[in-house]
Amino acid sequence: MLNYAIRRLLLLIPLLIFVSLFVFAILKLTPGDPATALLGDQATEEAIALARAKYALDEPLPVQYVHMMANFFNGDLQSIFHKDNVLSVVLHRLPATLELGLLSLLIAVIVSIPVGIISAVKRNSFFDYASMSMAMFGVSIPVFFTGILLIYLFAVILKWLPASGYGGHFWTIEGLRHMILPALSLSFVLMASTTRLTRSAMLEVIHQDYIRTARAKGVSRFMVVMFHAFKNALIPIATNIGNQVARMFAGAVLTETVFAWPGVGRLAVNAIFRRDEPLVFGCVLLMAVVYVVINLLVDLLYGFLNPQISYD
Amino acid sequence: MRSTRALPSKGKILSSDLILEVKDLQTVFITEEGVVKGCNGVSYSLKKGETLAVVGESGSGKSVTAMSILRLIPEPPGKIVGGQILFDGIDLVQATEKQMRKIRGNQIAMIFQEPMTSLNPVLTVGRQIGESLQLHQPELGKAATRARVIELLELVGIPSAEQRINEFPHQLSGGMKQRVMIAMALACNPRVLIADEPTSALDVTIQAQILNLIRKLQQQLGMSVIMITHDLAVVAETADSVAVMYGGRIVEYGSVDEIFHQAKHPYLEGLKRSMPRLDVEEEELYTIEGMVPNPLKLPSGCPFRPRCPQVMDRCCEEPPAISFSETHYARCWLYAEGGTDA
Ligand SMILES: Nc1ncnc2c1ncn2[C@@H]1O[C@H](COP(=O)(O)OP(=O)(O)OP(=O)(O)O)[C@@H](O)[C@H]1O
């Protein structure tokens, strides 16, 4: 198990090289000059040349790439806009994104799993139709749109919750009040897909022979569903949640922008608009690391849920 | 029409050694194509310590009858629409879910047809066997439950039981899984064991072992067994009485001797002829002509009529149950003297 985790983490190295090359290539292929972007159109020739030298923009591309990678991990890669090193800028913003993601995940799981189970048990009931229609809606509606709707309803019309910004950690009241709307809007896609998957996984499991065996032992219907069936259904459900975490990251960029959330997603978006190449580079790389780590956690959880998997 | 049935066991119904009695049980499945009569007026009874074999081709309603006894018919599409199942003074057809939960696994236990898929893949063997005990004998406590589980695994012949209890089903072979199923069924010393083709998914050598095991345990523990099978060889080896089913009905019922030596119903004759014999060399195995009937389109009268070599005009009408002895009857017009009008 530990070996497996270490091997998986070692795989991060080639992955990071690949991701960084890809980001670097995109940055270099985008028209526009970061030095001009930084200093403005009025800047003198000398000032621009100085800036270009400072950020190594005149070197050949491979040298620029190695320079960027090395400096990033040393903490020497300077953000053009923030006047600070990229690593600390990004790490400073990371907790807000992780917190938002975690709360969204919690909301999605707490809502979708019970709803999915009830839909499966009461198949073709009004509850089932209603929740499946909602889930259909949740999967198809874009994240920024749900965000805007939520702001309009709860912040503008009802004035219950703040429309944007960060209010502290979610275990504080003010922090939670600020985080509910963005977390809710970010959770919709995961909630919808997990509800549907829970329902279908439960329906499949409920018809297995071992469910009948459990009933023949005298286990009550409720316990059969909650214990025997759910424990099996959890395997596909966990896999789905693991896969969806990636989509949640993509969604975080939009949600953070809509809610002016000071996370890595908005940082990356702003960095792109400002042509802060080092910062874009850092944001993407860090997101890749977080993504791999989350996936590893999900895989380990999966092995814990499914006894037929062994890591060695 | 059914009123003409002369049940041979009538005189014994009141006798105290009768443990389970199924009377005129009717279970249907309401499907999109129509109503399937899974079991259509089945009656059988089981005495203490006795083995009743239920034989018949695939789809004849053997499992449906058995599952109805434990009230495990999936509902919908299934439903018990008539009859009685008398056990311990109560009618299981009318029993509440709570009453049934106390009976399942405790008084009446069942071993299923598919050992490969009948164990929960994410729970350990020990957990699954122990569950019956926890439910029906909660006073046992953890350590005693564990000890009993190990004892049960040893009873069904699983070596190194101490380790096995922590294993998951995928770590066991098919024969081992079926032994675990048996251990699970025996956990609470049930009075009735329903074994639904316990060996059909296993290879021949394992089959014999499992059958011997069930028989041995039955003698040790004094259980009554309903042995469901389509294999007459299994019947000959294990049964005291035999119910032959066809198209959701019992077509012949008798002691094992009567079934093997005085078979009456043409379907049973066919079944017996299609059984491979070791003592005579045969060119080719006999098979009953025709197909297993479509459960949606059962013919009127005798369900075996379209395939019967001795079919007569009268077979379009419901055949009466004709008694040949206290314990033996067949439902066939061949034996109705002088055109009995039912
Ligand atoms: N869930 C169900 N839905 C619809 N029809 C069913 C269902 N279960 C059983 N049946 C029908 O009931 C009839 C009797 O089936 P049953 O399973 O009792 O047969 P069986 O004698 O046990 O056969 P086998 O030897 O194949 O196990 C069959 O015609 C079958 O199609």
Ligand SMILES: [Mg+2]
């Ligand atoms: Mg069957």
